[in-house]
Amino acid sequence: MTDSFAVRGACLHTPAPDRVEAWPDALIEVHAGTIAAVHPDAPAGVSAAYEASGQLVHLAPRQMLLPGLVDLHIHAPQFPNLGTALDLPLEQWLQDYTFPLEARFADAAYAAGVYEDLVGTLLANGTTTAVYFATIHLPATQKLAETCLRRGQRAFVGRVAMDHPDSCPAFYRDESADAAVAQTRALIDHVRALPGNAGLVRPIITPRFIPACTDELLHALGALAAEAGCHVQTHCSESDWEHGHVLSRCGCSDTEALHRFGLLTANGVLAHGNFLGDADLARIRSAGAGVAHCPLSNAYFADAAFPLRAALEKGVRVGLGTDIAGGAHPSLLDSARMAVTASRMLETGVDPAVAAAARGRPGSRIGTSEAFWLATAGGAEVLDQQTGLFRPGYAFDALLLDPANPDSNLRLDPAEPAARRLERIVHTAGRPDIAAVWVGGRKVHGRVGNASERGG
Numbered sequence: 363m364t365d366s367f368a369v370r371g372a373c374l375h376t377p378a379p380d381r382v383e384a385w386p387d388a389l390i391e392v393h394a395g396t397i398a399a400v401h402p403d404a405p406a407g408v409s410a411a412y413e414a415s416g417q418l419v420h421l422a423p424r425q426m427l428l429p430g431l432v433d434l435h436i437h438a439p440q441f442p443n444l445g446t447a448l449d450l451p452l453e454q455w456l457q458d459y460t461f462p463l464e465a466r467f468a469d470a471a472y473a474a475g476v477y478e479d480l481v482g483t484l485l486a487n488g489t490t491t492a493v494y495f496a497t498i499h500l501p502a503t504q505k506l507a508e509t510c511l512r513r514g515q516r517a518f519v520g521r522v523a524m525d526h527p528d529s530c531p532a533f534y535r536d537e538s539a540d541a542a543v544a545q546t547r548a549l550i551d552h553v554r555a556l557p558g559n560a561g562l563v564r565p566i567i568t569p570r571f572i573p574a575c576t577d578e579l580l581h582a583l584g585a586l587a588a589e590a591g592c593h594v595q596t597h598c599s600e601s602d603w604e605h606g607h608v609l610s611r612c613g614c615s616d617t618e619a620l621h622r623f624g625l626l627t628a629n630g631v632l633a634h635g636n637f638l639g640d641a642d643l644a645r646i647r648s649a650g651a652g653v654a655h656c657p658l659s660n661a662y663f664a665d666a667a668f669p670l671r672a673a674l675e676k677g678v679r680v681g682l683g684t685d686i687a688g689g690a691h692p693s694l695l696d697s698a699r700m701a702v703t704a705s706r707m708l709e710t711g712v713d714p715a716v717a718a719a720a721r722g723r724p725g726s727r728i729g730t731s732e733a734f735w736l737a738t739a740g741g742a743e744v745l746d747q748q749t750g751l752f753r754p755g756y757a758f759d760a761l762l763l764d765p766a767n768p769d770s771n772l773r774l775d776p777a778e779p780a781a782r783r784l785e786r787i788v789h790t791a792g793r794p795d796i797a798a799v800w801v802g803g804r805k806v807h808g809r810v811g812n813a814s815e816r817g818g
């Protein structure tokens with residue numbers, strides 16, 4: 363079979379938040395982009411058969427295969443601001459930096475250049491599934507979807523809806539709720555009809571957040587989500603300002619308001635969620651939605667750390683997001699290590715002037731295997747995508763870690779226990795360590811030597 367190949371070598375994944383599974387010499391068989399079989403101990407005969415037909419990718423001794431990363435929250439048009447403009451509170455940051463930048467995407471040629479650079483950058487960082495907010499512009503958003511499809515990135519692409527005249531400037535808002543819905547519908551139809559798109563790239567309904575949308579628009583998008591059977595994404599209970607704004611306008615929390623609008627749906631992605639209370643978490647869980655935890659962005663814009671441990675204990679689905687460009691790092695491994703760090707700071711508290719016993723929230727920490735699970739299988743569960751694990755029936759979305767690269771900060775000792783090696787990976791791996799990336803069996807970045815053309 364020409365669209366079959368196998369990868370042999372060291373593999374590691376996290377089938378559960380507290381479970382690291384590592385195989386020193388596994389064989390993963392891939393048929394038509396999907397994992398057909400996983401052999402924890404590579405059987406010599408099967409391996410030899412793939413080798414004989416030139417369909418074996420045999421990893422070098424220090425290389426390791428990991429599942430691809432699932433980034434649940436990216437603002438694609440904010441990429442040009444990456445690493446800058448982090449000095450204002452959210453409500454002012456949007457008006458002064460973000461809306462003027464996003465308005466530039468009325469120019470589809472400008473958008474095409476930015477999106478090409480962004481998708482390539484994220485793939486090189488190992489992000490095999492990406493959930494994007496684009497802008498209000500249909501042609502530019504179509505370009506983003508087309509770019510993901512051509513480059514081979516699994517993606518959910520949303521045309522941002524925002525029509526509220528009190529929160530959105532005249533130069534960057536939908537002209538009416540009807541226009542926003544019509545353009546959202548057009549994006550859904552366009553993405554679903556893209557030639558060669560067999561579900562790799564999907565549309566997602568994207569009200570920016572409640573403050574930016576009229577009730578009329580929110581109701582209409584809720585109805586459209588049900589009619590079109592689309593995922594939904596929005597920002598939810600992010601900061602004191604945003605949380606307070608929704609409480610005073612709607613008389614309830616974000617999740618309850620979203621529920622009333624028909625926007626709290628199964629596999630919906632709620633970004634941030636720092637101010638979610640117990641009732642909100644219960645509502646999210648029963649709706650089957652999930653949270654995109656963006657720990658780095660939260661440090662700048664949220665006024666608080668997300669109570670991740672509490673959300674996980676309540677059975678809420680959670681994955682990670684970079685929140686480019688509210689978060690200044692494109693690598694989801696950075697989000698994973700920041701999730702660990704933020705949870706530790708929440709646990710101990712941060713103000714030395716406060717007595718130790720009153721300073722933090724005991725029991726808040728998460729470990730590195732949990733952080734890696736969030737970045738892979740956890741994010742995939744939020745979206746209901748079969749990726750993030752090496753398991754038969756799952757998409758072969760993977761990255762090849764190669765610490766032999768002279769630019770690497772990663773020191774891996776095969777004699778160390780798997781959990782310890784994963785700890786090193788989460789804390790020190792980055793783009794220079796990622797030698798190759800596959801999505802749905804297609805090699806979308808890098809090279810792995812002679813057999814490297816397999817799957818690409």
Ligand code: GUN
Nearest residue numbers: 437570571597659663688
């Ligand atoms: N809330 C509404 N829009 C945005 C945005 O672009 N970034 C973040 N972090 N929060 C938002």
Ligand code: FE
Nearest residue numbers: 597633685688
């Ligand atoms: Fe965001």
